[in-house]
Amino acid sequence: MDLNLLLLATVDGLSYAGSLFLISLGLTLICGVFGVINVAHGSLYAFGGYSAASLLAWLLPHTSSTPVLVASLFVAAAVVGGCLGALLERSLLRHFQDRDPVLQLLVTFAVFMVLEDVQRMVWGATPVNAGDLATRLGTTELLGVTFMNYQLLFIPGVALVAYAGLQLLLRHSTAGRQIVAVIHHREVATALGINAARIGTLTFALAGALGALGGALSVPMTSFVPGLGAEMIVTSFAVIATAGLGQVTGALVAAVLIGMARSLAVYTLPELEVVMPYLMMVAVLLVRPHGLFSATAARRI
Amino acid sequence: MRTPISPVAVALAVLLVLAAGWAWPWSRMPIITFLCFGLAALGLTVLMRAGQVSFGHAMYAAVGGYATAFAVRAFPGIDGLAAAAAGVLASLAAGALVAAFVSRYRGIFFGMLNLGLSMVLFSLAGKLYAWTGGTDGLRFERPPLLGVAMERGQFELAMLVLALSLAVGIAWMVQRYFDSCAGQVMLAIRTNETRLEYIGLSARSVLAQGYVLSAGLVGLAGALLALVQSLVTPESGYWIRSGEYVFIAILGGSGHAIGAFLGAAVFELIKLAAAAWFTDAWQILLGATLIAVIFFAPQGIVGWRRRAPKPAQPTPAAQEAR
Amino acid sequence: MSAPATHELLRTEGLTLRFGGIAAADGIDFTLARGEHLAVIGANGAGKTTFINICTGYIRPSSGRVLFEGVDITRKGPRQIARLGVGRSFQLPQLFLDHTVRQCLELASVSRQGRLSRWTSLSRAADQRAVAEMLELVELAAHADDLTAVLPEGRRKLLDVGIALMLEPKLVIMDEPTSGVSSEDKHGVMQTLMRALQQRRVTSWFVEHDVEIVRRYATRVAAWIDGRVAADGAPAQVFADPLVRREVLGER
Numbered sequence: 107m108d109l110n111l112l113l114l115a116t117v118d119g120l121s122y123a124g125s126l127f128l129i130s131l132g133l134t135l136i137c138g139v140f141g142v143i144n145v146a147h148g149s150l151y152a153f154g155g156y157s158a159a160s161l162l163a164w165l166l167p168h169t170s171s172t173p174v175l176v177a178s179l180f181v182a183a184a185v186v187g188g189c190l191g192a193l194l195e196r197s198l199l200r201h202f203q204d205r206d207p208v209l210q211l212l213v214t215f216a217v218f219m220v221l222e223d224v225q226r227m228v229w230g231a232t233p234v235n236a237g238d239l240a241t242r243l244g245t246t247e248l249l250g251v252t253f254m255n256y257q258l259l260f261i262p263g264v265a266l267v268a269y270a271g272l273q274l275l276l277r278h279s280t281a282g283r284q285i286v287a288v289i290h291h292r293e294v295a296t297a298l299g300i301n302a303a304r305i306g307t308l309t310f311a312l313a314g315a316l317g318a319l320g321g322a323l324s325v326p327m328t329s330f331v332p333g334l335g336a337e338m339i340v341t342s343f344a345v346i347a348t349a350g351l352g353q354v355t356g357a358l359v360a361a362v363l364i365g366m367a368r369s370l371a372v373y374t375l376p377e378l379e380v381v382m383p384y385l386m387m388v389a390v391l392l393v394r395p396h397g398l399f400s401a402t403a404a405r406r407i
Numbered sequence: 408m409r410t411p412i413s414p415v416a417v418a419l420a421v422l423l424v425l426a427a428g429w430a431w432p433w434s435r436m437p438i439i440t441f442l443c444f445g446l447a448a449l450g451l452t453v454l455m456r457a458g459q460v461s462f463g464h465a466m467y468a469a470v471g472g473y474a475t476a477f478a479v480r481a482f483p484g485i486d487g488l489a490a491a492a493a494g495v496l497a498s499l500a501a502g503a504l505v506a507a508f509v510s511r512y513r514g515i516f517f518g519m520l521n522l523g524l525s526m527v528l529f530s531l532a533g534k535l536y537a538w539t540g541g542t543d544g545l546r547f548e549r550p551p552l553l554g555v556a557m558e559r560g561q562f563e564l565a566m567l568v569l570a571l572s573l574a575v576g577i578a579w580m581v582q583r584y585f586d587s588c589a590g591q592v593m594l595a596i597r598t599n600e601t602r603l604e605y606i607g608l609s610a611r612s613v614l615a616q617g618y619v620l621s622a623g624l625v626g627l628a629g630a631l632l633a634l635v636q637s638l639v640t641p642e643s644g645y646w647i648r649s650g651e652y653v654f655i656a657i658l659g660g661s662g663h664a665i666g667a668f669l670g671a672a673v674f675e676l677i678k679l680a681a682a683a684w685f686t687d688a689w690q691i692l693l694g695a696t697l698i699a700v701i702f703f704a705p706q707g708i709v710g711w712r713r714r715a716p717k718p719a720q721p722t723p724a725a726q727e728a729r
Numbered sequence: 730m731s732a733p734a735t736h737e738l739l740r741t742e743g744l745t746l747r748f749g750g751i752a753a754a755d756g757i758d759f760t761l762a763r764g765e766h767l768a769v770i771g772a773n774g775a776g777k778t779t780f781i782n783i784c785t786g787y788i789r790p791s792s793g794r795v796l797f798e799g800v801d802i803t804r805k806g807p808r809q810i811a812r813l814g815v816g817r818s819f820q821l822p823q824l825f826l827d828h829t830v831r832q833c834l835e836l837a838s839v840s841r842q843g844r845l846s847r848w849t850s851l852s853r854a855a856d857q858r859a860v861a862e863m864l865e866l867v868e869l870a871a872h873a874d875d876l877t878a879v880l881p882e883g884r885r886k887l888l889d890v891g892i893a894l895m896l897e898p899k900l901v902i903m904d905e906p907t908s909g910v911s912s913e914d915k916h917g918v919m920q921t922l923m924r925a926l927q928q929r930r931v932t933s934w935f936v937e938h939d940v941e942i943v944r945r946y947a948t949r950v951a952a953w954i955d956g957r958v959a960a961d962g963a964p965a966q967v968f969a970d971p972l973v974r975r976e977v978l979g980e981r
Contacts, residue, residue, distance in 0.1 A: 143515075145650075201702065207515065208460050209701050212657060215650050216701075219694035223687070340526060340646050347519050377534045384526040391523060392508065395516040588839045588854050589847040595825045595836060602823040605785070606896060607811035607840045616847070 110249050115369040117248060117258065123365030124262030129320035130342035130357050131268060132187075132313035138352025139289050139309045141207055145214040146194060147317045148339030149221035150187050154318025155325040155334070156225060158182040159234045172242045179236075179326075183319035191314020195307050203306075218339070226332055233329035240326035254327075261323055268316065269358055285309055344383040348390045350397025360386075360398065412665055421575060428567045435563040437675055439635050442570040443628040445671035448655035449581055450624030453617050455661045456585065458597030462518045462649050463525030467622045468629025469532060469644025471498040473539065475630040476639045479547040487550040488569075491630040498626020502619040510615035513600075525644055532641040544640030566635045573627070574668060582664040584620070593617050625652070654693075658700050660707025669708045736762045737799075738900055738932050744783060744793035746956075753779040754790065755956040761900070766923065767934045768943040768964070770977055771953030777936045778820060780953070781902055785817050786810045797900075811840075816898035820905050820936070822889035824877040830888055831873040834860045837895035859895065866925055867891040868918075883910040887918065894925070901926065903935040907942060915939065919946050940968065940978070952977050 133147045161182045162175060169175070194217060202210050240256040247253075275282040287295040288305045296302045320338075321330075328334070345364055349356030368382040378385070390398055428435050447468060454461055474497035478490040505524060512520055532539045539545060551557070552565050584590045592613045595603050600610045633639040642648065651674070659670025677696060681689030700707065739761040746754040753776050761767060771777050782788045784795050786806045794803040802810050811817075825833050835855035839845060846854050864870040867887040872880060877888065886909045893901055906922065907915045923946050926933050937943050943950060943964055950967040952960040954977065960970045967973055974980045 198698070205701070205705070208518070209657075209705060212650075212653065213698055213701055215654070216694040216697035219690040219697075223690040223694075226687070336645075336647055340522075343519075344523065344526070347523070351515075377531075380534060381527055381530040384523050384530060388520065388523040388527060391516065391520045395512060395520075583850075584847055586850045587847050588836075588845045588849065588851050591828070591832065591836060591851040592845065594827050598826040598828075599823055601787075601807070602825065602892070603836075604807040605811055605817055605823070606837045606892060607808055608836075608845070609808055613845065 111373050113249055114251055115373050116366065117253065118372070119366035119369035120362065121253075121257050121262050121365075122368060123361040124265035125320070125324065126342065126345055126365055127358050127361035128261065128265040128268060128323065129317065129338055130345040130361060131265075131272065131354065132191075132316035132320070133339075133342050134346040134349070134352055134354060134357045135272075135309065135313045135316070137346060138354070139285060140199075140203075140306070142199070142210045142214065143207075143343070143351070144313070145211060145339055146217040146221060147214075147313075147342070148335035148337075149218050149225065150190060150314050150317035151321040151324075151338045152225055152330065152335035153190060153221070154183045154187050154321030155328075155330045156229045156234055156321075157186040157318070158322035159236050159325045159330065160229075162236050162239065166237070172239075175239055175242075179322040180319065183322040184315045187315040187318025188311040189314075190318070192307050192311040194314070195310035199310075200303070200306065218335070222332065222335065225335070229330075231332055233331050234325070235329045236326040257327060264319075264323060268319070269354070272354060281305075281308060341383050344387040346397075348383075348387050348398060350400030353397060353399045356397065356399030412663065417575065417665075421571060424571060425568070428564060432560055432563070435567050436635070437679060439563070439567055439570050439631070441671045441675035442567075442574045442668070443632045444652070444655055444674060445574060445668035446577065446631075447625045447628035447652045448659060448667035448671055449578065449664060450621035450628070451652050451656040452659070452661045452664070452667050453581065453584075453593070453621040453624070455656055456590070456597065457593040457614055457617060459513065459517045459614070460653060461521040461621075462646065462653065463521035463523070464621065464625050464652055465629075465646070465648035466521075466525035466528045466644045467498040467502060467625035468632070468648065469528060469639070469641065470501045471495060471626030471629030472633035472639035472643050473532070473545065474498070474626075475633045476545040476547050479550050480545070483548070485550055486554065487552045487634055490550055491627070491634055494630025494633070495623055495627050498629070499619060499623045502622020502626070505622070506615040506618040510611045510618060522646060522649070525646060525649060529641050529644045529646075532644065539641070542641060544638055544642075546638050549637050550634070563635065566631070570631055570635075573631070577624070577627075578664040578668065581620075581624070585664060589613055589616060654697055656707075657705070658697070658707055660709030662706070662709040666707055666709035673708070736764075738763045738765075738797065739784065739934075740796045741784065742794050742796075744780070744795065745791050746779060746783060746788065747791045752956045754783060756793070757956075757958060759951070759958060761932065761934060763899075763932050764930070765932055765934075766926070766946060766948045768947035768950045769934065769936045769953060770938070770943060770950060770967075770973075772977055772979075775953040775977075776956040777953050778904055779956075781817070781904060781936070785815060785902065811896060811898075814896075814899035816893035816896045816901040818886075818889040818893045818901075818903045818906060820908075822885040824880075824885060824888060824892075826876070826878045829874050829876055830869050830880065831860060831864070833877060833888060833892050834863050834895050837892045841896050863891045863895055866894070866921060868921075883914070886910060890922065894931075897929070898931060900932045900934065903933065905936050905938065907937070907939060915942060916945070944968070 129151060132150065133144060136142060136144045136147070158179045161178050165175060165178055198217065199210065199213065202213050240254055243255040243260055245252050245254055246258055276286055277283070284295070284300045284305050287298070287300055288302050292302050345360050346357055348364065349360035364383045364386050367386055368379055371378040371382050424438060428438055451461065451464060471494035475490045475494035478485055478493040509517065509520055533542045549562055552562070552569070557565060592603065592608055596610045596614060603610045629643055632643065655670040655674050656667055658673060659666030659668065674693070677692050678689045681692045685692065704710070737760055741757050741759045744754050744757040745752060757780065769777050779788070783790050786802065786809070790803065794801055796802065797810065797813055797815065800813065802813065825836065828836070832851065835851050838855040838860055839851065842856065844854060864873055867890060869884060869888060869891070872884065877885070880888065886906060890903055890906055907919055910918050919942055947964055949962065950964045951958050952967055952973045959976070960967045960973050
C-alpha cells in the first residue's frame with residue numbers, strides 16, 4: 107500500500123476518531139461517575155441531531171450567517187441534551203441508584219425504547235439533515251483528495267477542545283473537583299458538605315449535552331433516521347469498553363485506534379469496515395477485560 | 408422455593424393456545440413469536456440464575472436462523488424439522504466455542520464480551536452479501552414438515568403446534584436442570600463462587616455447560632422464527648433483540664422455567680395492545696412496563712424466594728487486612 | 730527429591746508473601762503431622778489467615794513452596810487442593826445465601842461423590858445419610874430447611890465447618906471456629922467437633938483466640954507474630970513463653 111493511500115487513510119481515520127470520541131465522551135463520563143452504562147445516551151445523540159436540524163430549519167429563513175448557524179448547533183445540543191440528561195437523572199435514575207448495575211442499565215435501556223418512540227412521533231421517519239451547512243466551511247485539498255473542512259478540521263477540533271475543556275473542568279474548577287470527589291467516595295464527599303445529589307444531576311446534564319453535541323455536529327454530515335441512535339450507542343460503547351469504562355483520555359486513544367483501524371480497512375478489506383470497532387473491542391476484552399487503560403488487573407476466576 | 412406449577416393449569420393454557428390458534432388465523436404468528444421469545448428468554452434465564460447477564464445472546468438466534476436458511480437452500484426438499492435441527496446444532500457448536508473462553512468472565516465483562524461478539528457477527532452478516540444476503544437477509548422456500556408440504560395457513564398452524572410442544576417439553580426439561588446438581592451449582596455461582604471452588608467444584612466448567620445450553624435455547628428460537636417466516640435477517644442478532652430477551656427474562660423472573668414464557672406472553676400482549684390502540688407507541692409502553700417492573704418487582708412475575716438483605720461477605724484475603 | 734515422611738501431612742518451605750515493603754508471611758518453614766490438632770494463635774494482622782490463604786491456593790506466595798502429602802501444591806488453586814483432601818472453613822462464614830442449610834451440605838456431598846448430574850435433583854443425588862449426620866454434628870437439624878441468609882451468627886460458623894467436613898478431608902483448617910458462638914456453647918461445640926475429628930482420623934488446624942479452648946483441645950500450638958512463627962510446641966510450653974505472653978496474650 108503506497109504512502110499516499112496510507113496518509114489518506116490516516117487523515118480519514120483521525121477525523122472519524124474525532125467524531126467518535128465526541129460521541130463517546132458523555133457515555134464514559136457517566137460510567138466513571140455513576141458506574142452506570144447509559145443506553146439512553148444513543149437517544150441523546152439522536153435528539154441532539156434532530157433538534158439541531160429543527161433549529162437550523164427555523165433559523166435559515168432569518169439569517170445566513172455561518173457563525174450563527176454553527177453556534178446554533180451548540181445551543182441546540184446544550185439546551186436539549188442538558189435538560190434531557192438532567193431530567194433523566196432527577197426523575198428516574200436517582201430512584202434506582204442503589205440497585206444492581208445491570209438493573210440500572212436495563213432502566214436506561216427502557217428509557218432508550220421510550221425515547222425512540224418519542225423521537226419518531228416528533229420528527230417522523232423521513233431522513234432529516236442540515237442542508238449545506240457543512241459545505242459552508244469550505245474544503246481543503248490534500249494529496250489530490252478534497253476534504254470538507256467541517257469533517258477534517260472542525261469536528262476533530264471541537265473534540266479536542268471538549269477533551270481539554272473537560273480535563274480543565276475536572277481538575278481546576280470547583281464543580282469539577284466536586285465531581286471527582288463524588289466519583290472517589292460518595293459518602294465522604296457528602297460528609298464534607300458536597301451536595302452529591304446536585305453533582306449527580308449536573309454531571310448527567312453535562313454528559314447529556316456532550317452526547318447531544320455529538321449528534322448536533324453530525325447532522326450536517328449524516329442524514330438522521332430512526333435507528334441511528336441505536337447504531338451510535340453500540341459503536342461508542344465499543345470505544346469506551348476498549349479504553350476502559352470511565353477512562354476519558356483512554357477513550358481519546360481508543361477512538362484514534364478504532365478510527366485508524368476502520369479507515370485502514372476501508373482501503374484494504376472494505377467488508378471489515380463496520381466490523382472494526384467490535385473486533386477491536388473483543389480483542390482487547392480477551393486480553394485485558396478492564397480495558398486498555400484501567401488500573402485494575404484483569405479479574406478472572 | 409419455586410412456586411409449584413400445577414400440571415392442570417399448564418394443560419389448560421396449552422389447550423387455550425391451541426384453540427386460539429385454530430380459531431383465529433391472525434393469532435398464529437403472535438403466538439409462535441411469543442413461544443420463540445419465551446424459549447430465547449429461557450436461555451437468558453439459565454445464565455441469570457448464575458448471576459450473569461449476556462447482552463449479545465441474540466447472536467445465537469441469528470446463527471440458528473441462518474443455519475436453518477442455509478440448510479433449506481443447500482438441500483432442496485429437506486424437511487423443516489431437519490433444517491431447524493441444523494440450526495440448533497449450529498448454535499450449540501457456536502455456543503461451545505464461545506463458552507470455552509467466555510466462561511472465565513463475570514459481571515459486566517461477561518456482558519460486554521458477549522455484546523462485542525454479537526456485534527461482530529451482526530456486522531459481518533450485514534456486509535457479506537454473497538453468503539448472507541446482506542441487510543435484507545436470506546429468503547428461502549417453505550419446507551415440508553414431517554414430509555407434508557403445506558400452504559401458509561396450514562404451515563403456521565403446524566408450526567404453532569411444533570413450537571408449543573417444544574416449549575412445554577423444553578421448559579419441563581430445563582426446570583429439571585434447574586433442580587439438578589449442576590443447576591444448583593449455577594445458583595451458587597451467583598452467591599459464593601469462591602466457596603464452590605473450596606469444596607472442589609469448578610464454577611467455570613458448570614457455567615460453560617450452562618452457556619452452551621443457553622446458546623442452544625436461543626438458537627432453537629431463532630431457527631423456529633426463521634422457519635415460520637421463511638426469512639432470516641441480521642436484525643435477529645441485533646443488540647436490541649438481545650436486550651429484549653433480557654427484558655423478558657427479568658419480567659418473567661428466574662425462579663422457574665415458566666417465568667420466561669409468562670414474561671414473553673406479557674411482552675407480546677403489550678405489543679399487540681399497543682398496535683391496536685396506541686398505534687406504534689409500543690416501545691413507550693414496553694419501556695414504561697420494564698421500568699415499573701424493575702422498580703416494584705425486580706424478581707419478576709414468578710418472583711423469587713424473599714432473600715434477607717445480603718450481609719457483606721468479604722473475601723478470605725480481605726479478612727486478613729484486619 | 731527425598732521420599733516424604735509418612736507421618737508428614739503438610740510442609741511449607743521458605744514461604745514468603747510480600748506486599749510492597751511488608752511481609753505478610755516471612756520465610757515460613759512449617760510442618761504439620763498426621764493426627765495433630767494444631768492451634769494457631771496470634772494478634773489480628775499477624776498473618777494467620779494469610780498463611781491459610783497461601784496454603785489453600787487462594788493467594789500465590791512471592792517465594793517458597795507448600796507440599797501436601799509430598800505433592801507440591803504451591804501453584805494449585807483451592808479446587809484442586811480441596812480434591813486432594815483439604816477442607817477449610819472461614820473467619821467470616823462463606824455460605825450459599827440462596828440455599829438452605831441442608832442444600833449447602835448437599836452441594837458439598839455431591840462434590841465429594843464427584844458426580845454433578847444435570848438431570849438428577851440435588852437432594853436425590855446427595856448422600857442424605859451423611860447430610861443428616863452432619864446436621865446432627867453441627868446441631869443444625871432444626872434449621873435444616875432454613876435459608877442460610879436468616880441463620881444467626883453462631884450457627885453460620887458451625888454450618889461453615891460442617892460444609893468443610895462433608896468433603897471428608899484428611900486435613901481440616903478452621904479459621905476461628907468458635908468465634909460468634911456464645912460462651913456457654915463454645916466448649917460443647919469444640920468438644921463435639923474434636924470428638925468427630927478424632928473418630929474420623931482427621932488432622933486439624935484451627936485459628937483460635939480463646940486460651941482455654943486451645944489448652945483443652947490442641948495437641949500443639951504455634952504462635953504467629955508479624956508473619957513469622959515465633960513459638961511452636963505443646964500448649965503449656967508456648968503459653969509460658971514470655972514473647973508470646975507479651976505480643977499475643979497482651980500481658981505486660
